[in-house]
Amino acid sequence: MPHHDVLVIGAGLAGMRAALAAAEGGAMVGIISKVHPVRSHSNSAQGGINAALNPEDSWESHAFDTVKGSDYLGDQDAIEIMCKEAPEEILHLEHLGTTFHRNDQGKLGTRAFGGASAARTYYVADITGQAILHVLYEQLMKHEEVHRYEEFFVTALVQDDSGHVAGAITRNLRDGAMELFNAKQVILATGGNGQIYNPTTNALVCTGDGIALAYRIGAPLMDMEMVQYHPTTLAGNGLLITEGARGEGAHLYNAEGERFMENYAPNKMELASRDVVSRAEQTEIEEGRGFDDGTVHLDITKVPRKRIHEALREIVMIARDFAGVDITRDPVPIKPGNHYVMGGIKTDTDGLTPLSGLYAAGETACVSVHGGNRLGANSLLDTLIFGRRAGARAAREAKAMVMPSVSRAQLGHEESAIEAIVGRERSGRRISELHAELGRIMDRNVAVFRDEDGLNEALEVVKRLQEEAKTVATDDKGTIFNQDVLSAIELGFMLDNAEAIVMGAIERKESRGAQYRTDFPERNDDDWLRHITVTQSGSDGDLPELAYSEVTLTQWQPEARSY
């Protein structure tokens, strides 16, 4: 039985940063990922990473922008920590070898991003996430003492008799072998859950595994209704066009040739926060001013060609390969699309969840620094700051304890569960059909505009799919790279995520950040300036329990929000 002081599940930016910090803290670390770490979805973060590093800028300004962007639902103590520690983290990444863009003096250079009052986004062309992900993986290759379990999947978390989270049940995808991993501290960093929506900018691996794993053992999920729709995704397939394009000067136009952001955010225009721009686009489209294919146009042609190649190369390729558009010459049709979940497993500012021994970081977690709406280029920062803090704290805690004892009974249980799936004869719909129905209902009823009827319908569908998911069968009956059985388990995870999102959205009877209720179109600070947590009830089939917790305010009182 493998055992580690600190076991990290997920190897994107948050997971790798946590693993490196824990190792630096003297812990014996294991890191598990269902894909090779460089395949992680952190890759897709194109635009950059925010930090108030310039002497003229200040962490307070960055923090206020983040608070305002969050529509005042972010916890200000956590936001302060993130913004204060951001400059040091950028420098750390630079020292490790990240090839950040330089200015004329050879110093770090910035670009503008949405919702920000200063140009404080540091970047590597438009492959910032990829560049940092690869640099962290370089460090993992360097630090061989961190044990990597690549292409291992976690089916369940394990607790000891006292309820302390003490390990995980894993399946090696290469040979199907299942194993109980024992750990003193466990960090979940499995990213987001965009695959419950269709279309989405999220990769196929983003199935909310960590969120569901924690939910299933009773960890509270917070603000799950806050699901971000990114303003610029390709119409056909949901692929992302970075906010960096607007940061470089691209404009949005409706079918009447009008730069419509003038009517919604006259000051910041295209660089208002994402919920504002997405709602504006959706309004244009629904009121008949969009193009026939249900899009508006993003026009990058004003940006000098040389600059496009230097700074937006990936977008040139994506638009060329996936939309057949040369962005240096023609506008590209875009629309809002599912992108990011602000909610997640409730944690403190060290990433610790209310469950002993369990941490979460990155998109899996809700600290909460993003509140109702995440600012562009704050997600990479979130993964790194709170990944590091979780890793460091877990290493400290691990030092002060002995390895908790775990029973092998759960391993047998998980093995039987997988055998049952693989051994089952097909009696109903295929996994893909259930997944597709989930994606459709979420994108239709739990998207930019929501109302009670639509949300109730979505909940019904989710509950029905949950029942149906218990009977799915697989085509693959083997053990080596059985991706089919993996998708059966992921489907269950996604449905748990969807349940929590819809429950939160029904509960929050106001409009704040990404949650816009057409039946409650105003923000209501008196009743709803608070977090909603969703906790799975003990008994199968029952709806989860809802609870509230206060939003931490430090120096910024809620104000009306305009851009």
Place this chain on the structure above:
Amino acid sequence: MSAFDLKVRRYDPESGESAYWHDMRVELGPERSVLDAILKFKADTDNSLGIRCSCQAAICGSCGVRINGQSRLACNTQLGEASEELRSSDGTIVVEPMGNMPVLKDLIVDMDAVHWKKIQRVVPWLLPEGEPPEREYIVPGEAMIDITQSMACIHCGACVSACLSMEVDPEFIGPAALAKAYRFVGDPRDSQTEERLRDLAEDPHGIYDCTHCFACIEVCPKDVAPMSQIMRLRRRATGDYGIKDSNNGYGHEKAFVDIVGKYGTLHESQLLPRSFADGSLIKSQVRPDSLKQLAEGLPAALNGLRSGKVSPVKAIWHKKLPDQDQVRRIYHEVESRGERIELNLYIVGDDAEDTEVGPDGGADEPAMADAAEVDTTAGSTEEEGAGVQ
């Protein structure tokens, strides 16, 4: 909606059977990708078909396969294009696992055993001198943009799969890992530039093991141009550090350049002896440690004679190219430049704007292709002289 026929190479290691072809027909638009077709087949018909995939946007690098014999990403290869290619004259799209790596199941290959082992070989992390500065390292912006081209590698393995040298010498460090090596050699923050270059030059499976076939440049879905990075490593090794490696890569390059400079074309019979004598037959003598290698080269020379490529007369009397002066002028032009000009896909040369000028403004040609052309031609003019083997 149109229908596409796919022929997919499958292998189930648990069945005891050998690999086989699976024919499938998928209804999708021609603008959709080969990966879309495979995913649709998995969703509708048989989810036991193994393929790694995730982002569907050519960023994660998971879905490297061979399509119609060409290594590439399934997610950015369009069905319409793939079915029209020559090698599948009946329109059937042939999908196979990548080459040069063991197949684990269906389209899934063992990247760890080959690709990642080679990446690990080049010491793939920054090795700066001493403690880091209080703020960032101050470095030229161009240097960062320059190495960002190799940072753009997504480790899909397409170049490894297509590498002809690796097919012959599985120990060859290979295009992806050497491009990764350039990422550190070209990084002004790294303190081990010379050590890295010496290591890669001395390794018999290192930078001089590349045969300059362009396959990796052709297949790379991110335009990393691995071979160009290998040539940059050679130029740095020879030009900046004068590393005379025991593989004689240095001598061979120098001999090649000198001979072409003198005659305008390659004087084949002089190449071998000059290669082992630091480029000059007269000034220096064959180095003792080169004798064995020279002896090993003799069969190649005999082959040349047999095939008529080299005749005894030509071997002695090699005609100079008419207008040899033009060749000299090219040499002079290149040599008189104060510094090497390294264009890449992030740095578009001024020429790129010129290539657009035309009646239609080159509108049907994607801008990236312009840039790619500038890169390869600019790169290879220098490279042809420097390192063809």
